[in-house]
Amino acid sequence: MQRIAAEPLDALRTRTSAKWRLYPADVLPLPVAEMDYPLAEPIAAALHAAIDRSDTGYTNGSLPVAEAFQDFASTRLGWEVDPARVTCTADVSMGIVEVLRRVTTPGDGVIITPPIYPPFFDLVAEASCAVVEVPMLGGIDEGWALDLDGIDAAFAAGARAMVLCNPHNPIGLVPDASTLAALAEIAARHDATIVADEVHGPLAQPATPYTPFLTVSETAREHGIAITSASKSFNIAGLKSALVVTASERADRVRQQLPYEVEWRMGQFGAIASIAAFREGGPWLDGVLASLDDNRRLLADLIADELPGVRYRIPDATYLAWLDLSALGWGDDPAAYALEHAKVALAIGPTFGATVGRGHARLNFACTPEVLSEAITRLADARIG
Missing domain, CATH: 3.90.1150.10 (Aspartate Aminotransferase, domain 1)
Structure with a gap:
């Protein structure tokens, strides 16, 4: 290679x-x-071409990025995505907050799993919710795992959503399909929502392939909403483009409630770079x-x-x-x-x-x-x- x-x-x-x-x-x-x-050459070329034609206006909606991601997700990730079920926005963090606002009410608990990407603490608060910590099981020596019993107990105690980091930042864990399917069943039992941050998915090593949450079961598709981006895997975080992905009527209703401006916050260069990344990167x-x-x-x-x-x-x-x-x-x-x-x-x-x-x-x-x-x-x- x-x-x-x-x-x-x-x-x-x-x-x-x-x-x-x-x-x-x-x-x-x-x-x-x-x-x-x-920067990947196809991305650089696409951005240079956009500058040459003064293509610096508003984005043309979600569909062009969603269609490029559809091919990328199918080919590389084994994830069949319907472009009609994608709404783009500026970045994964914004997507998490906006989704949480629609699946919770102020004061509700939202589960996160420390050690965890530090902004998760702030994103839950930004959505007017309360952080519920369910730390990862295990550790550096023996390996890590989601505490499914602890998550179940936290939902039973009133939490309404969970932000799943898949793969997990900072420990690099790639949860397997059976674990994710079990998590989906827990969420269904409590009529809760899993908001899956999947931005590091394409950065899983081939020996431990990443499983997108929405692929593991009908229950996951019913109770899950995925948010992803080319930002980490292609190093374009400053260009502002992310995708909110759904795969059920229940989740569609949440995505369709997103304010009109959420989609318009995607940057034009972010859209152009993401399309090039997904198509040619x-x-x-x-x-x-x-x-x-x-x-x-x-x-x-x-x-x-x-x-x-x-x-x-x-x-x-x-x-x-x-x-x-x-x-x-x-x-x-x-x-x-x-x-x-x-x-x-x-x-x-x-x-x-x-x-x-x-x-x-x-x-x-x-x-x-x-x-x-x-x-x-x-x-x-x-x-x-």
């Missing part, structure tokens, strides 16, 4: 995105979920997955050699590593110590869950092997110092 090589630091530091502007030049920035690979994505596979394994070797005691489980999806740095004695927030003493920026562990995140941090390994190696060496030197 032809790898896609990440760009060198001197080129990356000319970028103006948050990852490259939040920290001084002597810091290796590895917290933000943004890849260091060059497959070879690039395959090359990125191969490079990420190399890096996730390299990280395990580097940690074993230079940071014994640090715990890391190779993720099955995403380009994010969840690290238990407790053995280093750097406190509840080791990312703060790493930034000050090693000049390595990591995502702050406790923001993923105040309890389960203590002593942890998230590292983005979608970079050159040299940057990854340098980061671990800096962390090791800070420990020795």
Whole structure:
């Protein structure tokens, strides 16, 4: 497989995105979920062509993106999507909030599963709901699993919805079909809704294929709404395009209640880039997955050699590593110590869950092997110092 090589630091530091502007030049920035690979050529060509024709107006609705995604989802993900059951919006987070507003009433509980993508806490609050934490079972050593009994109990206690992270950020878990089907049955038993964030789905490694929630059963289609995007897998988060996908009349009614403006918030460049990604980006994505596979394994070797005691489980999806740095004695927030003493920026562990995140941090390994190696060496030197 032809790898896609990440760009060198001197080129990356000319970028103006948050990852490259939040920290001084002597810091290796590895917290933000943004890849260091060059933009896929079909996407770049589509955007250049749009500029050349001054195509910077409003988007032409959801259908062009939905039809491109239909082919991509069928071919790569085994997911048959009806374009007529897709409403686009700006990003996955916006889609989550808008759907939650329509399947809950203010004050209702919404389940999330720490350690979890930190904005989930805020998105639930933005939807005027209350966060109900049901932490993941297991851990780095033995592996992770959704706590289905805990989720069942939380629904029984009154929660009305759950935000499912599939695959899971930050631990890289890809739930299997039987687990997802069981989750759907739990939701049905309580007449609740699963809002499935599936943005990292195309970043599952081939050995552990991702199962879209809406594919596992009729019950999942009845009680689930999926939200996805090309943003993570093709590194176009700044261009603003996401898809809200339904597969039942019950879920259709929710999607159809979305305010008119939700669809118009999709960016024109986001739509153009997404169509190019879904239609022509497959070879690039395959090359990125191969490079990420190399890096996730390299990280395990580097940690074993230079940071014994640090715990890391190779993720099955995403380009994010969840690290238990407790053995280093750097406190509840080791990312703060790493930034000050090693000049390595990591995502702050406790923001993923105040309890389960203590002593942890998230590292983005979608970079050159040299940057990854340098980061671990800096962390090791800070420990020795």
